[in-house]
Amino acid sequence: MKQFPDPVDLKVLDLLQEEFPLIPSPWDALGGRLGLPGSEVLSRVRDLQSRGIIRSISPILETGKIGLRYSTLVAMQVPACDIPRVVTIINEYPQVSHNYQREHDYNVWFTLSTRDEDECVRLVGEIIAKTGLPDEKVLNLVTLDRYKVDVRFRFDGDEQHG
Amino acid sequence: MDNTDRMLLMEIEGGIPLSDHPYREIGRRTGIPESEVIRRLQILRTQGVIRRFRARIDQRKAGITANALVAWDVHQADVSSLGARVAEFPGVTHCYRRRPVPGRWDYELYTVHHSRRREDLCNEVAEIAADTGIDTYLVLFSGAEYKRSPTGSLRNRKEQE
Numbered sequence: 001m002k003q004f005p006d007p008v009d010l011k012v013l014d015l016l017q018e019e020f021p022l023i024p025s026p027w028d029a030l031g032g033r034l035g036l037p038g039s040e041v042l043s044r045v046r047d048l049q050s051r052g053i054i055r056s057i058s059p060i061l062e063t064g065k066i067g068l069r070y071s072t073l074v075a076m077q078v079p080a081c082d083i084p085r086v087v088t089i090i091n092e093y094p095q096v097s098h099n100y101q102r103e104h105d106y107n108v109w110f111t112l113s114t115r116d117e118d119e120c121v122r123l124v125g126e127i128i129a130k131t132g133l134p135d136e137k138v139l140n141l142v143t144l145d146r147y148k149v150d151v152r153f154r155f156d157g158d159e160q161h162g
Numbered sequence: 163m164d165n166t167d168r169m170l171l172m173e174i175e176g177g178i179p180l181s182d183h184p185y186r187e188i189g190r191r192t193g194i195p196e197s198e199v200i201r202r203l204q205i206l207r208t209q210g211v212i213r214r215f216r217a218r219i220d221q222r223k224a225g226i227t228a229n230a231l232v233a234w235d236v237h238q239a240d241v242s243s244l245g246a247r248v249a250e251f252p253g254v255t256h257c258y259r260r261r262p263v264p265g266r267w268d269y270e271l272y273t274v275h276h277s278r279r280r281e282d283l284c285n286e287v288a289e290i291a292a293d294t295g296i297d298t299y300l301v302l303f304s305g306a307e308y309k310r311s312p313t314g315s316l317r318n319r320k321e322q323e
Contacts, residue, residue, distance in 0.1 A: 005224070013217070013219065013224070016216060016217035017216050017217055017219065018216060019214065019215055019216060020178075020215045020216055020217070022185075022200050022203050022204050022207070022215070023200065024183055024185060024186065024196060024200070025182075025183065026184065026185075027182070038182075039182075042180060042182065045180055045217075046180050049180060051223065052220050052223045053219060053220055053223045053224045054217050054218070054219060054220075055177075055217075055218040055219065055220050056176060056177025056178075056217070056218050057177055057178050057180075057215075057216070057217045057218075058174060058175055058176065058177045058178065058215070058218060058312065059171065059174065059175065059203070059206075059207075059212040059213075059214070059215045060212065060213045060214045060215070060216070060312065061171065061175070061211060061212060061213065061312070061316070062210050062211055062212070062213045065163075065209070065210060065211045066163075066211065066316060072260075073258075073260060073272070087308045087309075090308070090309075091308060091309045096309060097309070097310070097311050097312065098309060098310050098311075099307075099308035099309035099310075100304040100305070100306070100307055100308060101304065101305035101306040101307075101308065102231065102302040102303065102304050102305065103302065103303045103304075103305060104300070104302050108308075109231065109302070109304075110308075110309070136266075139263050139266070139267050140263070141260040141261060141262070141263070141267070141272075142260060142261040143258055143259075143260055144258075144259045144260060144261055145241075145242060145245060145258065145259035146257075146258055146259075147242075147245040147246055147248070147249040147257040147258065147259070148249035148254060148255070148256060148257040149255070149256050150255055150256075151255045151256070152255065153219055153221050153224065153226055153276060155224065
């Protein structure tokens with residue numbers, strides 16, 4: 001059995017984090033850049049996806065252009081034993097995209113995107129009310145400016161790997 | 163963006179099919195010819211509705227297990243110029259300015275970092291601190307991931323409407 005992910009997989013992962021080709025045979029085009037047949041690129045991608053390393057190959061939409069112009073990051077101090085209940089409440093909202101436990105007194109952090117401020121205030125208020133947490137256990141950190149969003153992980157040439 | 167575009171984006175926002183000709187397959191599912199699928203997606207990309215089109219990676223499964231949000235207290239300095247400067251560091255994947263909560267939480271600038279080792283991440287953050295002179299900051303390592311989905315989901319918006 002081959003080592004997984006092998007050095008070629010790492011090159012595939014790097015390349016797939018650039019723009020995916022919008023042409024009839026994208027795998028061949030990617031293969032051309034890697035010196036591999038398109039069929040091999042595809043089979044490696046399938047393998048990487050089946051192992052959960054690739055979540056999906058999909059377009060990132062510009063939130064402002066699809067009407068989501070207001071967003072916030074909310075932090076909560078939740079007693080450890082109460083986290084499952086609170087997380088269930090938060091995650092039920094489709095406007096919530098990310099939710100993480102973090103190592104701090106404020107231990108639950110989630111992001112929420114809405115059309116406007118009113119909707120944001122209403123939803124955050126609703127979530128806090130449902131959790132039953134007092135306001136002083138919650139931080140509502142409204143987004144004022146975005147300087148960078150470029151989620152990219154470098155894999156090839158990372159000697160620490162493995 | 164018209165209804166056909168919207169339908170197309172909803173079809174692929176969860177991921178394109180991993181088939182030999184993914185756009186042909188999307189065309190089959192939506193009843194749009196392959197060439198039209200490609201043309202529409204190209205236009206959406208040119209218009210900036212599609213900001214990027216790429217693989218979403220589960221970095222933890224790929225061994226990048228040290229992930230942190232860093233909150234910076236910039237003491238009312240020129241936040242936007244500091245933000246632009248901090249964003250330049252290659253290890254920073256997100257950089258935002260957020261409204262602080264006066265008296266309770268003064269951190270106004272936020273960055274996200276990913277690394278294979280906590281030590282490396284902390285070194286990178288210390289380097290930014292030294293370079294910018296922002297000496298008050300908090301490194302918030304992430305533990306459990308409770309939810310992670312694309313931020314601008316049309317399918318989700320549909321549910322809201």
